[in-house]
Amino acid sequence: MTNQPYQGGYDAYDPYGQQQQPPAQGQAWQQGYEDPQAAQQYTQQWQGQTWETQVQAPVSAAETSYVPQQAYDPQAHDPQGHEPYAAPLPPMAPAAPEAPAPASVPTDPNTAYGPATLGGNSRVTDAQRARLEGRSPVIExxxxxxxxxxxxxxxxxxxxxxxxxxxxxxxVLLQAVTAAGWFRLNGMWPARQGIALAFAGALTADVALLASDRAPSAILGTLGVWVLLALVLQLRSHADPDERMYGLMATVASAALSIVAAGYLAAKADAVTVGAAAVAVALLARALPLPTPASVVVSLLAAAGAGIAVGGMTDVGAEGALLGAAAAACALIGHRVASYDYPSKFVHFTAGVALPLAAAAPAVYVLGRALG
Incomplete structure (x- = not known):
């Protein structure tokens, strides 16, 4: 053994078995690192076509964070194009992601939805915005x-x-609007099959009433048959079980309301005259720009007054006040149902028109018979 230090360096042991490069090539390579201008002739240049897109996907904060430039170590790379002997670059610390910004809520009351952007801003409906602002999601x-x-x-x-x-x-016009309005109120549109089925049940109830001399059992019998028919049709559907159940409930409710509206045909004529007029006055009073409790009281009082006035022209007499107030109370319930959850104008002009009168039909029939 010798006491002199080892002088071989990296050239003494070549793990890849490569040959020693010519002196001229090594000098040119080393000069390329020392002289930037000389290095350009050894740098590969990209000559292909490029293009730019019109719409670019949004990038996150981690992708756009600043990465510090690292110094180049020529000893870490093999001039012959092999993999580097060692990785001289220190590991980069990952950029901290930004906290997601809260979803913005549109401030314009006339805007039904928020702006749709490539960044993925969520759409906010009027009902959702009302709930976020602590307001009631109801539009009358x-x-x-x-x-x-x-x-x-x-x-x-x-x-x-x-x-x-x-x-x-x-x-018949009332029954048709009731069937269409109920499906639209439940968000099921178009639902031609369900609307046709409910309307057919209403027409069957009308015919049964005329054939039975306006016996109320015709309404109950038609209602039972149509519930069974709606159940059979939904069982034949290939939709999901939850969807079939939702469709069954909507169809049964629409048919029931349309058939129950036939109570005007089963009731006494004088009771229909008083009750329908009272509902008309009550809904006009309810639409006045008043606070809701005051509007309800005013509409009930107006309906009672209309019942007295119209009852005086019929055989109902002063008892028309009770008939008018009861019919108006049922009509206000139907009005409230049609106002739920920021419905559209189509809902207002179908369910909002028909449900008050359809809901008042049982009260007109029952009280008309009782006062009669």
Missing amino acids: PGMQPAALTALLGLLLSGAAAIGTYALLVPL
């Missing part, structure tokens, strides 16, 4: 649907005074 139909309800109620009232077959015209 307003004066125009109330005016249509009043017009339809006056048509029922006047047609009942004329005769049974005259009453059929506004009644």
Whole structure:
């Protein structure tokens, strides 16, 4: 052994078995690192075409964070294009991701949805915005649907005074709007099969009432048959069980409301005249710009007054106040159902028009028989 230090360096042991490079090539390579201009002739240049896109996907904060430039160590790379002997670059600390910004809520009350962006901003409906702001997610139909309800109620009232077959015209219109409005209120549109089924049940109830001399059992019998029919049709459906159950409930409720509206045809003519007129007045009073409790009280008082006035022109007399107030109370329940969860204008002009009158039909029939 010798006491002299080992002088071989990396050239003494070549793990890859490569040959020693020519002196000229090594000098040129070393000069390329010392002289940046000379290094350009050994640098590969990209000559292909490039393009730029119109829409770019959003990047996160970690992708756009600043990465410090690292010094280049020529000893760590093999001039012949092999892998580096050692990794001289220190590991980079991962950039801390930014906290996600809270979803913005539109401030414009006329905007139904928030702006749709490539960044993925969530759409906020009016009902969701109302809940975030602590408000009730209810929009009442307003004066125009109330005016249509009043017009339809006056048509029922006047047609009942004329005769049974005259009453059929506004009644069939009421039943059709009730069937369509209930499905739209439940977010099921288009639902032509369910609407047709509910409307067919209403027409069957009308025919059964005329054939049985307006016996109330015709309404109950038709209702039972149509519930069974809706159940059979939903069992034949290939939809998911939850969807079938939801469709079954909507179909049964729509058919029930449309069939129950036939109670105007089963009730006494004078009771229909008083009750429909009271509902018309109550809905107009309910649409006045008043606080909700005051509006409800005013509408009930107006309906009672209308019941007395119209009852005085019929055989009902002063008891028309009770009939009018009861019919108006049921109509206000239907009005409230049609106002739920920020419904659309189509809901207001279908369910908002028809549900008050359809809900008042049982009260008109029962109290008309009781006072009669």
